[in-house]
Amino acid sequence: MEETAQDPTRYDHNQIELKWHERWNNDPNLYKASDSTRPKYYVLEMLPYPSGSLHIGHLRVYAIGDALARYMWMRGHNVLHPMGWDAFGLPAENAAINNNRHPREWTQTNITQMKRQHRRMGFSYDWDLEISTCEPEYYRWNQWFFLKMLERGLAYRKRALLNWCPECGTVLANEQVIDGCCWRHESTPVEQRALEQWFWKITAYADELLRDIDEKLEGHWPDRVLAMQRNWIGRSEGSEIDFKLEGTGEPIRVFTTRVDTIYGATCVILAPEHPLAAQLLDENGRARAKQMIDGRAQKGPGDIEKDGHFTGHYAVNPYSGEKVPIWIGNFVLMGYGTGAIMAVPAHDERDFDFCKTYGIPIRPVIRPVDGVLDENPKAAFPDDGIVERSGEFSGLASGEARARMNKKAETEGFGKAAVTYRIKDWGISRQRYWGTPIPVIHCPKDGVVPVPEKDLPVVLPVDVQLTGKGRSPLADVAAFVNVKCPKCGGDARRETDTMDTFVDSSWYFYRYCDAHNSTAPFDSQKAAAWIPVDQYIGGVEHAILHLIYSRFFTKVMRDIGLIENSEPFKRLFTQGMVVKDGAKMSKSKGNVVSLDEMTERFGADTGRVFELFAAPPEKDMDWTDTGAEGAYRFLGRVFRFVVRNASRRPDGSPEADRRALRKLHQTIRKVTEDFDNRWHFNTSIAALMELINTLYDEEAGLSAAALDQILPSLALLLGPFAPYLAEELWEQLGRKGPVFRQPWPTYDEALTKEDAADIVLQVNGKVRGRLSVPFGTSEEELKKLALADPKVQPSIEGKQVVKVIVVPDKLVNIVVK
């Protein structure tokens, strides 16, 4: 490119942005939320993982959050807008294994890089509050929370079959298994392994987590996220009923939601892992059970066939006294309900399939409310109806029958009404290095002994051999493992598993409120001043993982007495993905546009404006370079208009002024409403484009007085979307910044009014003409004008006018026959 003389009307994004970047960086208090006389507003984007460097796919969530933060400042709030790093995690460890770099060093390098990019984008973060979860100052509080959980009986250890990802070399929580595969390795099937693990009792809060969805979150969180959480918690009301093992009388407890069908139960089916199964089965049967368990662990994408095996034993139905066979079946899950079911083939599709296959009788006991009992059903009838052939309960409606049967079970002591949840306790142990050490010590004499609070943090050792193979690398670090028991002083071993990294992100937003506290995770009063987060923004992929863990943590913290609120996030917004060439941006797809490249070519402002303009923020958006050029042209047009007119003092014409000011006030209204109602920044930016188009049209006729109003307003309106350009224009207009501390412009409703009402004239709903009349013209008058209109005349001539609909200031529709 050839050297050209400096043209002050050229929009040189690099020159402008680097100038302000420099100034902003030299002002550490610029974005400090220090004015507590203003109402608080806490806006937060989900904590990023420092994976390397940012690309334009990452940009979107921050562009949304920053626009909101700046707008809320301008609306007079004291805004908390922090940023930090979810710095523990597997990629760091894998980088260490593959490239022989220490996870800490790898992580630090990435943080430095990404922080530089965040700053270059001009986001309004208070970097003073920056946290990094891999620092002992942070993770010691994970350990502290662990001890609190232990004290309250919310942390426990048990041996269980767990999801093991061979690729990660560690176990996964249920929430981290997707389609039978690991959430990080989409094509790696998860294996079942029996391991001794730490669990947190999220099930103790299942009911409250569910209830607060309705009571506190509904209407403020996206429906689909709430639907996913409800589904995940999976509350189900039913009954637990004891069948008796024939011979010994040992109770076999089943869970059912349809106790009203129990007279139709023709067998009892146990999960193959059910403890009783091992007792009842012979050697051959146990082999079949093992087959079923293994077959299920390796289940591929498709369904598995129903498989069953008769134990040779019988159980007695407590209502009918009938003797039914006991089977094991691969479709009965040990982890849900009681791990045993009664099969009612006539009224449950799965039971129908199973019993059909094995020739077990099918006995209908429910008839449709307005029908008869189907004696030979071709398929299960799963609906509620009227109970038949059920002794004293015959003739009752299903619901009533359930209530009375539950009562009977309770009175006679063989069962009760019961609620079951799908959600299971959160397994937090991980057999990896780069995470928070679990603060307990195993003593041969005293068993599991918590590390005393005064000894926290248990610091992650630096010198560790990482292999990624099977067990925690910490187990091989003698200096770490070998300790004295805090209770008896004898030789003991440290726990070598680390915590799931979702622990780190479950409470970080509290830490921002008091980021440098060295005696507590945070000060309760400081947190109370900011929590709940007013607006949380992030990807929908965390709908059940992070967002349910954080809700759980908040409830526990409340019960500990740290805070008073029960929900962490008042409002949640989930932004759409950035798509390029029809696919989500990712390294493996090779469609990544680096943020640095984009910034160099177009500037941070253009990137932000385009990402907000191309689609409403909750929908996926397509990145195209030509689209970004459009956003760049728009900013250039604004820049040139302001620079050209900053020092002109023209006389102008009242008509041009009126048209331009009308557009200005309409735009202020539009952008304000978009912020306050639905965040459709695409239409806000479209409105700003319309404004600049009008200003170009009217430029020659504008007066100095009009310009004095228009130019500063333009800079302010641009502030949330293109902060660099806004600041530059503000300065060129001779104003003192920063823009985001100025009051948001207000509009005058009277000035937004058009001169005249544009009335559409329709005949039978078809547009035949239009009319310009003063606002408030009477219905009578409009009707008269419409009927007399020369454009309308031909369409009604010779026809009978049946009716005339008049919508004042809008439309007249003449109905003719």
Added chain:
RNA sequence: GCCCGGGUGGCGAAACUGGCAGACGCAAGGGACUUAAAAUCCCUUAUUCCGCAAGGAGUGUGUGGGUUCAAGUCCCACCCCGGGCACCA
């Protein structure tokens, strides 16, 4: 199978409470400026038909019905696409 979204020009989209469908941008075409190009500025652009033209007539928001003076918007049935859950008893 169940639960959420969604289907509008060549493309991304707008139309918020039923009242002119397609704002705004991209792409495309034309023009101005320029020796030329880039940049910039201006104009055209859903579609079919009639007309030399000014202009006019029709069609059009996944499909089929319905409600209404009036439907992208409301109701019923269905098709397609995306996401979530999926032997949860």
